[in-house]
Amino acid sequence: MNTELNKDDERFAARAKRLLDHSVEELDATFTRRLQHARVQALDAGPARSRSAIWVSGLAMATVGALSLSMWLMQPVHERPHTPALDDIELITSAENVDLAEDFEFYHWLADADATG
Protein backbone atom coordinates (compact mmCIF):
# COMPACT_ATOMS: atom_id res chain seq x y z
CA MET A 1 0.00 0.00 0.00
CA ASN A 2 1.31 3.42 -0.96
CA THR A 3 1.50 5.61 2.13
CA GLU A 4 3.20 8.63 0.56
CA LEU A 5 1.38 11.92 1.04
CA ASN A 6 0.77 14.14 -1.97
CA LYS A 7 1.10 17.94 -2.02
CA ASP A 8 -2.53 18.48 -1.02
CA ASP A 9 -2.15 16.14 1.92
CA GLU A 10 0.95 18.01 3.05
CA ARG A 11 -0.76 21.37 2.70
CA PHE A 12 -3.66 20.05 4.73
CA ALA A 13 -1.34 18.73 7.46
CA ALA A 14 0.53 22.04 7.56
CA ARG A 15 -2.70 23.99 7.99
CA ALA A 16 -3.83 21.63 10.74
CA LYS A 17 -0.51 22.18 12.51
CA ARG A 18 -0.89 25.97 12.33
CA LEU A 19 -4.38 25.73 13.78
CA LEU A 20 -3.32 23.42 16.58
CA ASP A 21 -0.40 25.74 17.40
CA HIS A 22 -2.77 28.67 17.47
CA SER A 23 -5.16 26.80 19.78
CA VAL A 24 -2.29 26.36 22.24
CA GLU A 25 -1.56 30.08 22.24
CA GLU A 26 -5.23 30.76 22.87
CA LEU A 27 -5.46 28.33 25.75
CA ASP A 28 -7.59 29.50 28.63
CA ALA A 29 -5.66 31.10 31.52
CA THR A 30 -7.30 28.71 33.99
CA PHE A 31 -5.81 25.70 32.23
CA THR A 32 -2.43 27.40 31.94
CA ARG A 33 -2.38 27.99 35.71
CA ARG A 34 -3.45 24.42 36.43
CA LEU A 35 -0.69 23.13 34.17
CA GLN A 36 1.90 25.29 35.94
CA HIS A 37 0.68 23.96 39.27
CA ALA A 38 0.89 20.37 37.99
CA ARG A 39 4.44 21.00 36.77
CA VAL A 40 5.56 22.41 40.12
CA GLN A 41 4.04 19.42 41.91
CA ALA A 42 5.81 17.00 39.59
CA LEU A 43 9.15 18.74 40.11
CA ASP A 44 8.65 18.87 43.89
CA ALA A 45 8.01 15.13 43.93
CA GLY A 46 11.55 14.65 42.61
CA PRO A 47 13.08 11.49 41.23
CA ALA A 48 11.78 8.22 42.58
CA ARG A 49 14.26 5.80 44.08
CA SER A 50 15.02 3.19 41.50
CA ARG A 51 14.08 -0.41 42.16
CA SER A 52 17.75 -1.39 42.20
CA ALA A 53 18.43 1.23 44.89
CA ILE A 54 15.60 -0.16 46.99
CA TRP A 55 16.98 -3.69 46.53
CA VAL A 56 20.49 -2.59 47.43
CA SER A 57 19.40 -0.80 50.62
CA GLY A 58 17.19 -3.76 51.60
CA LEU A 59 20.06 -6.15 51.02
CA ALA A 60 22.42 -3.95 53.04
CA MET A 61 19.99 -3.86 55.97
CA ALA A 62 19.53 -7.63 55.83
CA THR A 63 23.31 -8.13 55.79
CA VAL A 64 23.81 -5.84 58.78
CA GLY A 65 21.06 -7.71 60.65
CA ALA A 66 22.57 -11.12 59.83
CA LEU A 67 26.04 -9.96 60.89
CA SER A 68 24.76 -8.56 64.18
CA LEU A 69 22.93 -11.80 64.91
CA SER A 70 25.91 -13.99 64.09
CA MET A 71 28.26 -11.82 66.19
CA TRP A 72 25.90 -12.02 69.11
CA LEU A 73 25.60 -15.79 68.81
CA MET A 74 29.34 -16.34 68.37
CA GLN A 75 30.51 -14.28 71.33
CA PRO A 76 32.28 -16.49 73.96
CA VAL A 77 30.06 -17.64 76.74
CA HIS A 78 31.61 -16.35 79.99
CA GLU A 79 31.71 -18.72 82.91
CA ARG A 80 29.19 -17.57 85.30
CA PRO A 81 30.70 -16.88 88.73
CA HIS A 82 29.98 -19.73 91.04
CA THR A 83 26.96 -18.85 93.00
CA PRO A 84 26.75 -20.30 96.46
CA ALA A 85 24.15 -22.94 96.92
CA LEU A 86 21.22 -22.27 99.15
CA ASP A 87 22.51 -24.72 101.77
CA ASP A 88 25.83 -22.87 101.95
CA ILE A 89 24.03 -19.62 102.53
CA GLU A 90 22.07 -21.20 105.32
CA LEU A 91 25.30 -22.49 106.82
CA ILE A 92 26.84 -19.07 106.71
CA THR A 93 23.91 -17.20 108.07
CA SER A 94 22.72 -19.67 110.70
CA ALA A 95 23.73 -18.63 114.21
CA GLU A 96 24.11 -22.25 115.38
CA ASN A 97 26.55 -23.11 112.64
CA VAL A 98 28.62 -20.09 113.42
CA ASP A 99 28.91 -21.34 117.02
CA LEU A 100 29.86 -24.75 115.71
CA ALA A 101 32.55 -23.24 113.57
CA GLU A 102 33.92 -21.42 116.61
CA ASP A 103 34.17 -24.78 118.43
CA PHE A 104 36.31 -26.27 115.66
CA GLU A 105 39.43 -25.38 117.66
CA PHE A 106 38.15 -27.34 120.66
CA TYR A 107 37.36 -30.41 118.54
CA HIS A 108 40.82 -30.32 117.00
CA TRP A 109 42.39 -30.18 120.49
CA LEU A 110 40.14 -33.06 121.63
CA ALA A 111 41.17 -35.20 118.68
CA ASP A 112 44.86 -34.48 119.29
CA ALA A 113 44.43 -35.28 123.01
CA ASP A 114 42.82 -38.70 122.17
CA ALA A 115 45.61 -39.52 119.75
CA THR A 116 48.36 -38.77 122.19
CA GLY A 117 46.30 -40.30 124.82
Next chain:
Amino acid sequence: MSATVFELSLPHVSNGLRLRGRAATLDRNQALDRFLAGVERRAFRMAQVATGDADEAMDLVQDAMLKLVQRYGARDEAEWGPLFHTILQSRIRDWYRRAKVRNRWRAWFSRHEDETEQDDPLESVADTSNLLSDEQLAQKRAMAALDQALRTLPLRQQQAFVLRAWEELDVVQTAAAMGCSEGSVKTHYFRAVRALRQLLGAHWP
Protein backbone atom coordinates in the same frame (compact mmCIF):
# COMPACT_ATOMS: atom_id res chain seq x y z
CA MET B 1 33.27 5.59 57.98
CA SER B 2 35.64 6.20 55.08
CA ALA B 3 33.48 9.18 54.06
CA THR B 4 33.79 10.60 57.56
CA VAL B 5 37.55 10.14 57.49
CA PHE B 6 37.61 11.79 54.08
CA GLU B 7 35.49 14.69 55.33
CA LEU B 8 37.67 15.12 58.39
CA SER B 9 40.89 15.05 56.44
CA LEU B 10 39.76 17.09 53.42
CA PRO B 11 36.76 19.19 54.48
CA HIS B 12 37.17 21.76 51.70
CA VAL B 13 37.15 19.04 49.00
CA SER B 14 34.11 17.37 50.56
CA ASN B 15 32.19 20.67 50.71
CA GLY B 16 33.15 21.42 47.14
CA LEU B 17 31.81 18.09 45.93
CA ARG B 18 28.62 18.55 47.89
CA LEU B 19 28.07 22.02 46.46
CA ARG B 20 28.78 20.76 42.96
CA GLY B 21 26.22 17.98 43.50
CA ARG B 22 23.60 20.46 44.65
CA ALA B 23 24.31 22.75 41.71
CA ALA B 24 23.93 19.82 39.30
CA THR B 25 20.57 18.89 40.86
CA LEU B 26 19.42 22.49 40.64
CA ASP B 27 20.49 22.70 36.99
CA ARG B 28 18.65 19.50 36.20
CA ASN B 29 15.48 20.72 37.93
CA GLN B 30 15.65 23.98 36.00
CA ALA B 31 16.15 22.09 32.74
CA LEU B 32 13.20 19.83 33.53
CA ASP B 33 11.10 22.87 34.41
CA ARG B 34 11.98 24.51 31.09
CA PHE B 35 11.25 21.31 29.18
CA LEU B 36 7.88 20.73 30.83
CA ALA B 37 6.90 24.39 30.46
CA GLY B 38 7.61 24.03 26.74
CA VAL B 39 5.49 20.93 26.19
CA GLU B 40 2.74 21.09 28.80
CA ARG B 41 0.21 23.14 26.84
CA ARG B 42 0.62 21.12 23.65
CA ALA B 43 0.40 17.93 25.67
CA PHE B 44 -2.77 19.20 27.28
CA ARG B 45 -4.33 19.96 23.89
CA MET B 46 -3.32 16.51 22.61
CA ALA B 47 -4.95 14.85 25.60
CA GLN B 48 -7.97 17.11 25.27
CA VAL B 49 -8.41 16.16 21.61
CA ALA B 50 -8.08 12.48 22.55
CA THR B 51 -10.44 12.51 25.51
CA GLY B 52 -12.74 15.40 24.65
CA ASP B 53 -12.59 16.40 28.32
CA ALA B 54 -10.40 19.11 29.84
CA ASP B 55 -10.27 17.62 33.34
CA GLU B 56 -9.39 14.16 32.09
CA ALA B 57 -6.73 15.73 29.87
CA MET B 58 -5.29 17.63 32.82
CA ASP B 59 -5.00 14.41 34.86
CA LEU B 60 -3.26 12.60 32.01
CA VAL B 61 -0.72 15.38 31.51
CA GLN B 62 -0.07 15.63 35.24
CA ASP B 63 0.55 11.88 35.39
CA ALA B 64 2.90 12.04 32.43
CA MET B 65 4.87 14.93 33.98
CA LEU B 66 5.20 13.13 37.28
CA LYS B 67 6.37 9.92 35.68
CA LEU B 68 8.93 11.73 33.53
CA VAL B 69 10.41 13.53 36.55
CA GLN B 70 10.38 10.48 38.81
CA ARG B 71 11.64 7.87 36.38
CA TYR B 72 13.50 9.60 33.60
CA GLY B 73 14.62 12.96 35.02
CA ALA B 74 18.19 11.72 35.23
CA ARG B 75 18.28 10.74 31.55
CA ASP B 76 19.85 12.87 28.86
CA GLU B 77 17.80 15.98 28.03
CA ALA B 78 17.52 14.99 24.38
CA GLU B 79 15.59 11.88 25.41
CA TRP B 80 12.94 13.73 27.41
CA GLY B 81 10.79 14.70 24.40
CA PRO B 82 10.30 11.20 22.96
CA LEU B 83 10.01 9.75 26.49
CA PHE B 84 7.38 12.27 27.51
CA HIS B 85 5.30 11.56 24.41
CA THR B 86 5.66 7.82 24.95
CA ILE B 87 4.36 8.19 28.51
CA LEU B 88 1.53 10.52 27.50
CA GLN B 89 0.37 8.34 24.61
CA SER B 90 0.50 5.30 26.85
CA ARG B 91 -1.68 7.12 29.40
CA ILE B 92 -4.10 8.11 26.63
CA ARG B 93 -4.33 4.48 25.45
CA ASP B 94 -5.07 3.36 29.01
CA TRP B 95 -7.74 6.03 29.31
CA TYR B 96 -9.29 4.82 26.04
CA ARG B 97 -9.45 1.23 27.29
CA ARG B 98 -11.13 2.31 30.50
CA ALA B 99 -13.53 4.58 28.62
CA LYS B 100 -14.42 1.74 26.26
CA VAL B 101 -15.41 -0.53 29.14
CA ARG B 102 -17.31 2.31 30.81
CA ASN B 103 -19.18 3.10 27.61
CA ARG B 104 -20.04 -0.54 27.07
CA TRP B 105 -21.70 -0.68 30.49
CA ARG B 106 -23.39 2.65 29.94
CA ALA B 107 -24.75 1.46 26.58
CA TRP B 108 -26.00 -1.74 28.14
CA PHE B 109 -27.91 0.14 30.83
CA SER B 110 -29.35 2.74 28.48
CA ARG B 111 -30.09 0.59 25.44
CA HIS B 112 -33.81 1.35 25.68
CA GLU B 113 -33.28 5.06 25.70
CA ASP B 114 -33.69 7.05 22.53
CA GLU B 115 -30.60 7.70 20.52
CA THR B 116 -29.42 11.24 20.89
CA GLU B 117 -28.43 13.26 17.91
CA GLN B 118 -24.77 13.81 17.17
CA ASP B 119 -23.56 17.20 18.33
CA ASP B 120 -22.78 19.75 15.71
CA PRO B 121 -19.13 20.73 16.25
CA LEU B 122 -19.86 24.32 15.39
CA GLU B 123 -22.42 24.51 18.18
CA SER B 124 -19.70 23.98 20.74
CA VAL B 125 -17.88 27.13 19.68
CA ALA B 126 -18.66 29.98 22.05
CA ASP B 127 -20.51 32.84 20.48
CA THR B 128 -17.87 35.51 20.52
CA SER B 129 -18.71 36.94 17.13
CA ASN B 130 -19.10 40.41 18.59
CA LEU B 131 -15.54 40.41 19.90
CA LEU B 132 -13.67 38.61 17.13
CA SER B 133 -12.73 39.64 13.63
CA ASP B 134 -13.96 37.55 10.71
CA GLU B 135 -10.56 35.93 10.40
CA GLN B 136 -10.38 35.02 14.08
CA LEU B 137 -13.90 33.66 13.97
CA ALA B 138 -13.08 31.53 10.93
CA GLN B 139 -9.99 30.23 12.69
CA LYS B 140 -11.99 29.27 15.78
CA ARG B 141 -14.55 27.45 13.72
CA ALA B 142 -11.87 25.68 11.71
CA MET B 143 -10.23 24.54 14.95
CA ALA B 144 -13.52 23.32 16.40
CA ALA B 145 -14.21 21.35 13.23
CA LEU B 146 -10.69 19.89 13.27
CA ASP B 147 -11.06 18.92 16.94
CA GLN B 148 -14.32 17.19 16.19
CA ALA B 149 -12.92 15.40 13.13
CA LEU B 150 -9.85 14.25 15.07
CA ARG B 151 -12.11 12.76 17.74
CA THR B 152 -13.90 10.63 15.17
CA LEU B 153 -10.64 8.98 14.10
CA PRO B 154 -9.55 5.66 15.56
CA LEU B 155 -7.06 6.28 18.38
CA ARG B 156 -4.03 5.00 16.47
CA GLN B 157 -4.73 7.31 13.52
CA GLN B 158 -5.32 10.22 15.86
CA GLN B 159 -2.03 9.57 17.67
CA ALA B 160 -0.11 9.20 14.43
CA PHE B 161 -1.54 12.48 13.15
CA VAL B 162 -0.80 14.61 16.22
CA LEU B 163 2.68 13.18 16.67
CA ARG B 164 3.72 13.36 13.02
CA ALA B 165 1.89 16.45 11.74
CA TRP B 166 1.80 18.56 14.87
CA GLU B 167 4.67 17.46 17.09
CA GLU B 168 6.79 16.74 13.99
CA LEU B 169 8.31 13.58 15.44
CA ASP B 170 9.96 11.39 12.86
CA VAL B 171 8.65 7.92 12.03
CA VAL B 172 11.03 6.18 14.44
CA GLN B 173 10.17 8.47 17.37
CA THR B 174 6.45 8.19 16.61
CA ALA B 175 6.68 4.41 16.49
CA ALA B 176 8.39 4.42 19.89
CA ALA B 177 5.77 6.76 21.36
CA MET B 178 2.90 4.70 19.98
CA GLY B 179 4.48 1.37 20.76
CA CYS B 180 4.10 0.02 17.23
CA SER B 181 6.16 -0.58 14.10
CA GLU B 182 7.37 2.14 11.75
CA GLY B 183 5.27 0.63 8.96
CA SER B 184 2.16 0.93 11.11
CA VAL B 185 2.94 4.59 11.81
CA LYS B 186 3.14 5.34 8.09
CA THR B 187 -0.14 3.57 7.42
CA HIS B 188 -1.97 5.20 10.35
CA TYR B 189 -0.70 8.64 9.44
CA PHE B 190 -1.62 8.28 5.79
CA ARG B 191 -5.12 7.05 6.65
CA ALA B 192 -5.55 9.81 9.22
CA VAL B 193 -4.73 12.58 6.75
CA ARG B 194 -7.02 11.11 4.12
CA ALA B 195 -9.86 10.57 6.59
CA LEU B 196 -9.55 14.10 7.99
CA ARG B 197 -9.54 15.63 4.52
CA GLN B 198 -12.63 13.66 3.68
CA LEU B 199 -14.38 14.56 6.93
CA LEU B 200 -13.61 18.26 6.73
CA GLY B 201 -13.74 18.48 2.96
CA ALA B 202 -14.37 21.69 1.17
CA HIS B 203 -16.53 23.00 4.01
CA TRP B 204 -13.60 23.43 6.33
CA PRO B 205 -13.74 27.14 7.09
